[in-house]
Amino acid sequence: MELTFWWMPLVALALALGGAFAYVAWRRRTRDRLKRSGTPIAHSERLTALPEYRRVLRQYRALLAGVLVAAIIASGVGVLLASRLSTVSVVQPQSYKRDIMLCLDVSGSMTDVDAKIVDTFASLAKHLDGERIGLTIFDSSAVQVFPLTDDYDYVAKELTAYRNSFQSQGDSGLRYWTGTDLGQGASLIGDGLASCVTGFDGSKSSTRPRSIVFATDNYVNGSPLFTLKQAGQFATKGGIRVYGIDPVDYSSGDGLSTVALEMKQVVESTGGAFYGLTSTDTVPSIVKAIDSREAGLFTGSKRLVITDHPNVLIVVGLLAMIALFGLLWRVRL
Numbered sequence: 163m164e165l166t167f168w169w170m171p172l173v174a175l176a177l178a179l180g181g182a183f184a185y186v187a188w189r190r191r192t193r194d195r196l197k198r199s200g201t202p203i204a205h206s207e208r209l210t211a212l213p214e215y216r217r218v219l220r221q222y223r224a225l226l227a228g229v230l231v232a233a234i235i236a237s238g239v240g241v242l243l244a245s246r247l248s249t250v251s252v253v254q255p256q257s258y259k260r261d262i263m264l265c266l267d268v269s270g271s272m273t274d275v276d277a278k279i280v281d282t283f284a285s286l287a288k289h290l291d292g293e294r295i296g297l298t299i300f301d302s303s304a305v306q307v308f309p310l311t312d313d314y315d316y317v318a319k320e321l322t323a324y325r326n327s328f329q330s331q332g333d334s335g336l337r338y339w340t341g342t343d344l345g346q347g348a349s350l351i352g353d354g355l356a357s358c359v360t361g362f363d364g365s366k367s368s369t370r371p372r373s374i375v376f377a378t379d380n381y382v383n384g385s386p387l388f389t390l391k392q393a394g395q396f397a398t399k400g401g402i403r404v405y406g407i408d409p410v411d412y413s414s415g416d417g418l419s420t421v422a423l424e425m426k427q428v429v430e431s432t433g434g435a436f437y438g439l440t441s442t443d444t445v446p447s448i449v450k451a452i453d454s455r456e457a458g459l460f461t462g463s464k465r466l467v468i469t470d471h472p473n474v475l476i477v478v479g480l481l482a483m484i485a486l487f488g489l490l491w492r493v494r495l
Contacts, residue, residue: 163471166246174241225493232486239479248470260293261310261370262452265358267378268299268328268339269349275377275409276338277328282449283375284321294370296361297321299338300354302345302384306361347384351425354378355393359400372400373452376429377407380421394428403434405448410438 165171209215264283266276276299283295294310295317308320327336345353355376362372374397380390388396397404406429408422426436435451 163247163249165242166248166468168245170245171241174237178237222493225489229486229489229493232482232489236479236482236486239475239482243472243475243479246468246470247472247475248468251467251469252464253467259370260452261296261362261372262293263296263298263310263358263361263372263374265355265374265376266297266299267301267349267351267354268342269301269379271379271381272377272409273328273331273338275407277325279375279377279407280321280325280328282446284318284325297324298354298358298361299324299342300350300357301339301342302348302350303342304354304357305341306357309361310363345384347382347386349378349381349383350386351378351380351382352388352390352393353386355390355404356388356396359393359397359402362400362402372402373434374402374404375407375448375452376404377409378425379409380425390424390428394431398432402432404429404432405434405451406436407448408436408438 210219262283264279266272266279268276280297294312296310297307297320299305299307307324308316311317323334323336324338326334327338355374358374358376382390394404406425408425410419410422422436422438429436435448437448
Protein backbone atom coordinates (compact mmCIF):
# COMPACT_ATOMS: atom_id res chain seq x y z
CA MET A 163 0.00 0.00 0.00
CA GLU A 164 1.01 3.59 -0.47
CA LEU A 165 -0.25 7.09 0.13
CA THR A 166 -1.59 8.90 -2.89
CA PHE A 167 -0.92 12.29 -1.29
CA TRP A 168 2.29 11.26 0.44
CA TRP A 169 3.17 14.82 1.45
CA MET A 170 0.17 15.31 3.74
CA PRO A 171 1.66 13.40 6.75
CA LEU A 172 4.77 15.58 6.48
CA VAL A 173 2.64 18.72 6.57
CA ALA A 174 0.64 17.35 9.50
CA LEU A 175 3.83 16.43 11.37
CA ALA A 176 5.27 19.91 10.81
CA LEU A 177 2.06 21.49 12.10
CA ALA A 178 2.02 19.17 15.11
CA LEU A 179 5.62 19.97 16.01
CA GLY A 180 4.96 23.66 15.57
CA GLY A 181 1.92 23.43 17.78
CA ALA A 182 3.86 21.47 20.42
CA PHE A 183 6.64 24.05 20.54
CA ALA A 184 4.09 26.87 20.77
CA TYR A 185 2.29 25.08 23.62
CA VAL A 186 5.51 24.51 25.57
CA ALA A 187 6.48 28.15 25.18
CA TRP A 188 3.01 29.26 26.28
CA ARG A 189 3.12 26.98 29.32
CA ARG A 190 6.49 28.34 30.38
CA ARG A 191 5.33 31.94 30.14
CA THR A 192 2.16 31.10 32.04
CA ARG A 193 4.06 29.29 34.78
CA ASP A 194 6.54 32.16 35.16
CA ARG A 195 3.69 34.66 35.33
CA LEU A 196 1.91 32.64 38.01
CA LYS A 197 5.10 32.42 40.05
CA ARG A 198 5.45 36.19 39.98
CA SER A 199 1.81 37.02 40.68
CA GLY A 200 0.60 34.01 42.69
CA THR A 201 0.08 33.85 46.45
CA PRO A 202 2.21 31.24 48.30
CA ILE A 203 0.29 28.76 50.46
CA ALA A 204 2.01 27.37 53.54
CA HIS A 205 2.11 23.64 54.15
CA SER A 206 0.39 22.79 50.82
CA GLU A 207 2.39 19.56 50.78
CA ARG A 208 0.03 18.24 53.47
CA LEU A 209 -2.81 18.45 50.97
CA THR A 210 -0.90 16.87 48.11
CA ALA A 211 0.26 14.05 50.40
CA LEU A 212 -3.30 12.92 51.13
CA PRO A 213 -4.12 9.46 49.61
CA GLU A 214 -7.42 10.72 48.20
CA TYR A 215 -5.71 13.67 46.50
CA ARG A 216 -3.10 11.39 44.96
CA ARG A 217 -5.78 8.98 43.76
CA VAL A 218 -7.75 11.76 42.11
CA LEU A 219 -4.56 13.21 40.60
CA ARG A 220 -3.56 9.81 39.15
CA GLN A 221 -7.05 9.37 37.72
CA TYR A 222 -6.96 12.86 36.22
CA ARG A 223 -3.55 12.29 34.65
CA ALA A 224 -4.69 8.91 33.25
CA LEU A 225 -7.74 10.59 31.70
CA LEU A 226 -5.57 13.31 30.19
CA ALA A 227 -3.20 10.65 28.81
CA GLY A 228 -6.16 8.82 27.34
CA VAL A 229 -7.45 12.03 25.77
CA LEU A 230 -4.01 12.67 24.29
CA VAL A 231 -3.72 9.14 22.88
CA ALA A 232 -7.26 9.20 21.45
CA ALA A 233 -6.64 12.63 19.91
CA ILE A 234 -3.36 11.47 18.35
CA ILE A 235 -5.02 8.34 16.92
CA ALA A 236 -8.01 10.28 15.57
CA SER A 237 -5.72 12.91 14.06
CA GLY A 238 -3.43 10.28 12.54
CA VAL A 239 -6.38 8.42 11.03
CA GLY A 240 -7.71 11.68 9.62
CA VAL A 241 -4.36 12.44 8.01
CA LEU A 242 -4.15 8.94 6.51
CA LEU A 243 -7.70 9.19 5.16
CA ALA A 244 -6.90 12.57 3.61
CA SER A 245 -3.68 11.10 2.18
CA ARG A 246 -5.67 8.23 0.54
CA LEU A 247 -4.14 4.97 1.67
CA SER A 248 -4.36 2.91 -1.50
CA THR A 249 -2.87 0.27 -3.72
CA VAL A 250 -1.81 1.00 -7.28
CA SER A 251 -1.95 -1.69 -9.94
CA VAL A 252 -1.87 -1.95 -13.70
CA VAL A 253 -4.70 -4.04 -15.12
CA GLN A 254 -5.42 -5.19 -18.64
CA PRO A 255 -9.10 -6.22 -18.81
CA GLN A 256 -9.80 -9.40 -20.71
CA SER A 257 -13.07 -10.68 -22.09
CA TYR A 258 -14.45 -12.57 -25.05
CA LYS A 259 -15.83 -10.25 -27.72
CA ARG A 260 -16.84 -10.56 -31.34
CA ASP A 261 -17.80 -8.45 -34.31
CA ILE A 262 -20.57 -9.96 -36.41
CA MET A 263 -21.76 -8.48 -39.68
CA LEU A 264 -25.00 -9.74 -41.18
CA CYS A 265 -24.61 -9.59 -44.95
CA LEU A 266 -27.92 -10.30 -46.61
CA ASP A 267 -28.87 -10.62 -50.27
CA VAL A 268 -32.34 -9.03 -50.42
CA SER A 269 -33.30 -10.23 -53.88
CA GLY A 270 -36.70 -11.86 -54.09
CA SER A 271 -35.49 -15.44 -53.64
CA MET A 272 -33.80 -14.61 -50.33
CA THR A 273 -36.49 -12.92 -48.26
CA ASP A 274 -37.58 -16.05 -46.32
CA VAL A 275 -33.99 -16.88 -45.37
CA ASP A 276 -33.25 -13.26 -44.43
CA ALA A 277 -36.33 -13.16 -42.18
CA LYS A 278 -35.12 -16.21 -40.23
CA ILE A 279 -31.61 -14.82 -39.85
CA VAL A 280 -32.59 -11.39 -38.56
CA ASP A 281 -35.27 -12.90 -36.31
CA THR A 282 -32.66 -15.14 -34.63
CA PHE A 283 -30.17 -12.32 -34.17
CA ALA A 284 -32.87 -9.99 -32.87
CA SER A 285 -33.54 -12.43 -30.03
CA LEU A 286 -29.82 -13.01 -29.45
CA ALA A 287 -29.11 -9.30 -29.19
CA LYS A 288 -31.03 -9.24 -25.90
CA HIS A 289 -28.43 -11.53 -24.30
CA LEU A 290 -25.17 -10.20 -25.74
CA ASP A 291 -22.51 -8.38 -23.74
CA GLY A 292 -19.74 -6.62 -25.64
CA GLU A 293 -20.30 -8.21 -29.05
CA ARG A 294 -21.00 -5.78 -31.84
CA ILE A 295 -23.50 -6.47 -34.61
CA GLY A 296 -23.87 -4.71 -37.94
CA LEU A 297 -26.27 -5.17 -40.83
CA THR A 298 -25.58 -4.65 -44.53
CA ILE A 299 -28.06 -5.58 -47.27
CA PHE A 300 -27.43 -5.72 -51.00
CA ASP A 301 -28.91 -6.50 -54.38
CA SER A 302 -27.50 -4.49 -57.25
CA SER A 303 -26.03 -2.07 -54.71
CA ALA A 304 -25.21 -2.35 -51.01
CA VAL A 305 -26.74 -0.41 -48.12
CA GLN A 306 -25.39 -0.39 -44.60
CA VAL A 307 -28.50 -0.50 -42.43
CA PHE A 308 -26.48 0.13 -39.25
CA PRO A 309 -22.75 -0.13 -38.49
CA LEU A 310 -21.19 -2.37 -35.88
CA THR A 311 -22.67 -1.42 -32.54
CA ASP A 312 -23.32 -2.84 -29.08
CA ASP A 313 -26.44 -0.73 -28.56
CA TYR A 314 -28.58 -3.84 -28.31
CA ASP A 315 -31.89 -2.06 -27.88
CA TYR A 316 -31.29 -0.30 -31.19
CA VAL A 317 -30.06 -3.51 -32.84
CA ALA A 318 -33.11 -5.48 -31.70
CA LYS A 319 -35.44 -2.70 -32.86
CA GLU A 320 -33.88 -2.52 -36.33
CA LEU A 321 -33.67 -6.28 -36.82
CA THR A 322 -37.28 -6.74 -35.75
CA ALA A 323 -38.38 -4.04 -38.19
CA TYR A 324 -36.48 -5.69 -41.06
CA ARG A 325 -37.77 -9.14 -40.09
CA ASN A 326 -41.34 -7.84 -40.31
CA SER A 327 -40.57 -6.18 -43.64
CA PHE A 328 -39.09 -9.40 -45.07
CA GLN A 329 -42.13 -11.37 -43.98
CA SER A 330 -44.65 -8.85 -45.27
CA GLN A 331 -42.74 -8.04 -48.47
CA GLY A 332 -42.60 -4.39 -47.47
CA ASP A 333 -46.24 -4.06 -46.47
CA SER A 334 -45.26 -3.39 -42.83
CA GLY A 335 -44.24 0.14 -43.78
CA LEU A 336 -40.49 -0.46 -44.15
CA ARG A 337 -39.34 -1.15 -47.70
CA TYR A 338 -36.32 -3.35 -46.99
CA TRP A 339 -34.99 -3.07 -50.55
CA THR A 340 -34.75 0.75 -50.49
CA GLY A 341 -31.37 1.81 -51.88
CA THR A 342 -30.36 -1.69 -53.00
CA ASP A 343 -31.64 -1.33 -56.58
CA LEU A 344 -29.51 1.58 -57.72
CA GLY A 345 -26.92 -0.44 -59.68
CA GLN A 346 -26.91 -2.30 -62.94
CA GLY A 347 -28.19 -5.87 -62.69
CA ALA A 348 -29.24 -7.81 -59.59
CA SER A 349 -27.68 -9.98 -56.89
CA LEU A 350 -24.15 -8.69 -57.41
CA ILE A 351 -22.81 -11.15 -54.88
CA GLY A 352 -19.13 -10.27 -55.01
CA ASP A 353 -19.80 -6.56 -54.59
CA GLY A 354 -22.18 -7.29 -51.73
CA LEU A 355 -19.65 -9.39 -49.81
CA ALA A 356 -16.88 -6.85 -50.44
CA SER A 357 -19.11 -4.09 -49.08
CA CYS A 358 -19.74 -6.14 -45.93
CA VAL A 359 -15.99 -6.66 -45.46
CA THR A 360 -15.43 -2.90 -45.54
CA GLY A 361 -18.02 -2.53 -42.79
CA PHE A 362 -15.47 -3.64 -40.18
CA ASP A 363 -13.30 -1.05 -38.54
CA GLY A 364 -9.63 -1.58 -37.66
CA SER A 365 -7.03 -3.71 -39.38
CA LYS A 366 -6.32 -7.41 -39.54
CA SER A 367 -4.49 -7.10 -36.24
CA SER A 368 -7.71 -6.11 -34.46
CA THR A 369 -8.18 -8.10 -31.27
CA ARG A 370 -11.87 -8.55 -31.94
CA PRO A 371 -12.59 -11.78 -33.89
CA ARG A 372 -14.69 -10.89 -36.93
CA SER A 373 -17.19 -12.91 -38.87
CA ILE A 374 -19.79 -12.42 -41.58
CA VAL A 375 -23.08 -14.26 -41.86
CA PHE A 376 -23.52 -14.22 -45.63
CA ALA A 377 -26.91 -15.20 -47.03
CA THR A 378 -27.25 -15.47 -50.83
CA ASP A 379 -28.19 -17.94 -53.53
CA ASN A 380 -25.14 -16.82 -55.55
CA TYR A 381 -27.09 -16.32 -58.76
CA VAL A 382 -25.46 -13.24 -60.27
CA ASN A 383 -27.36 -11.12 -62.79
CA GLY A 384 -25.01 -8.46 -64.06
CA SER A 385 -21.33 -7.52 -64.04
CA PRO A 386 -20.04 -6.94 -60.50
CA LEU A 387 -16.80 -5.13 -59.74
CA PHE A 388 -15.70 -8.03 -57.53
CA THR A 389 -16.16 -11.69 -58.25
CA LEU A 390 -17.16 -13.85 -55.32
CA LYS A 391 -13.67 -15.35 -55.20
CA GLN A 392 -12.07 -11.90 -55.11
CA ALA A 393 -14.41 -10.82 -52.31
CA GLY A 394 -13.52 -13.99 -50.40
CA GLN A 395 -9.83 -13.18 -50.74
CA PHE A 396 -10.59 -9.66 -49.52
CA ALA A 397 -12.25 -11.13 -46.43
CA THR A 398 -9.36 -13.53 -45.80
CA LYS A 399 -6.88 -10.68 -46.06
CA GLY A 400 -8.85 -8.84 -43.40
CA GLY A 401 -8.88 -11.86 -41.08
CA ILE A 402 -12.65 -12.26 -41.45
CA ARG A 403 -14.46 -15.59 -41.53
CA VAL A 404 -17.51 -15.92 -43.72
CA TYR A 405 -20.41 -18.25 -42.92
CA GLY A 406 -22.52 -18.75 -46.02
CA ILE A 407 -26.21 -19.67 -46.25
CA ASP A 408 -27.70 -20.89 -49.51
CA PRO A 409 -31.54 -20.96 -49.56
CA VAL A 410 -31.63 -24.04 -51.81
CA ASP A 411 -32.43 -27.32 -50.07
CA TYR A 412 -29.84 -29.88 -51.16
CA SER A 413 -30.97 -32.68 -48.89
CA SER A 414 -32.92 -34.47 -51.62
CA GLY A 415 -30.80 -33.66 -54.67
CA ASP A 416 -27.68 -35.10 -56.22
CA GLY A 417 -25.36 -32.56 -54.68
CA LEU A 418 -24.40 -28.95 -54.85
CA SER A 419 -24.92 -26.98 -58.00
CA THR A 420 -21.99 -25.28 -59.65
CA VAL A 421 -22.80 -21.86 -58.13
CA ALA A 422 -23.35 -23.39 -54.69
CA LEU A 423 -20.08 -25.29 -54.91
CA GLU A 424 -18.26 -22.06 -55.76
CA MET A 425 -19.80 -20.33 -52.77
CA LYS A 426 -18.90 -23.26 -50.49
CA GLN A 427 -15.28 -23.18 -51.62
CA VAL A 428 -15.03 -19.41 -51.13
CA VAL A 429 -16.51 -19.27 -47.62
CA GLU A 430 -14.52 -22.28 -46.44
CA SER A 431 -11.34 -20.67 -47.76
CA THR A 432 -11.93 -17.86 -45.24
CA GLY A 433 -12.11 -20.36 -42.35
CA GLY A 434 -15.88 -20.23 -42.26
CA ALA A 435 -18.49 -22.79 -43.30
CA PHE A 436 -21.24 -23.35 -45.85
CA TYR A 437 -24.85 -24.16 -44.98
CA GLY A 438 -27.70 -25.15 -47.22
CA LEU A 439 -31.13 -24.29 -45.90
CA THR A 440 -32.00 -27.90 -44.97
CA SER A 441 -33.86 -27.19 -41.76
CA THR A 442 -34.87 -24.49 -39.36
CA ASP A 443 -31.68 -25.28 -37.40
CA THR A 444 -29.41 -23.66 -39.99
CA VAL A 445 -29.26 -20.23 -38.41
CA PRO A 446 -28.85 -21.54 -34.82
CA SER A 447 -26.07 -23.79 -36.15
CA ILE A 448 -24.27 -20.76 -37.54
CA VAL A 449 -24.67 -18.96 -34.25
CA LYS A 450 -23.22 -21.99 -32.46
CA ALA A 451 -20.31 -22.14 -34.91
CA ILE A 452 -19.55 -18.47 -34.40
CA ASP A 453 -19.77 -18.93 -30.65
CA SER A 454 -17.41 -21.91 -30.57
CA ARG A 455 -14.91 -20.95 -33.28
CA GLU A 456 -14.97 -17.20 -33.27
CA ALA A 457 -14.81 -16.56 -29.53
CA GLY A 458 -11.49 -14.91 -28.95
CA LEU A 459 -9.75 -13.27 -26.07
CA PHE A 460 -10.14 -9.53 -26.25
CA THR A 461 -7.48 -7.75 -24.24
CA GLY A 462 -8.21 -4.14 -23.50
CA SER A 463 -5.67 -1.39 -23.11
CA LYS A 464 -3.68 -1.22 -19.89
CA ARG A 465 -5.16 0.94 -17.19
CA LEU A 466 -3.71 2.29 -13.97
CA VAL A 467 -6.12 1.42 -11.16
CA ILE A 468 -5.89 3.13 -7.78
CA THR A 469 -7.89 1.33 -5.10
CA ASP A 470 -8.55 3.13 -1.83
CA HIS A 471 -8.61 1.16 1.43
CA PRO A 472 -10.43 3.39 3.93
CA ASN A 473 -12.54 0.77 5.71
CA VAL A 474 -10.23 -0.12 8.59
CA LEU A 475 -9.15 3.49 9.03
CA ILE A 476 -12.76 4.66 9.23
CA VAL A 477 -13.57 2.11 11.94
CA VAL A 478 -10.44 3.00 13.94
CA GLY A 479 -11.16 6.71 13.54
CA LEU A 480 -14.76 6.33 14.76
CA LEU A 481 -13.66 4.32 17.78
CA ALA A 482 -10.97 6.92 18.58
CA MET A 483 -13.48 9.76 18.34
CA ILE A 484 -15.96 7.93 20.58
CA ALA A 485 -13.19 7.31 23.12
CA LEU A 486 -12.04 10.94 22.89
CA PHE A 487 -15.48 12.39 23.56
CA GLY A 488 -16.06 9.90 26.37
CA LEU A 489 -12.76 10.78 28.07
CA LEU A 490 -13.37 14.51 27.67
CA TRP A 491 -16.76 14.08 29.32
CA ARG A 492 -15.07 12.25 32.22
CA VAL A 493 -12.42 14.96 32.54
CA ARG A 494 -15.12 17.64 32.87
CA LEU A 495 -16.77 15.68 35.66
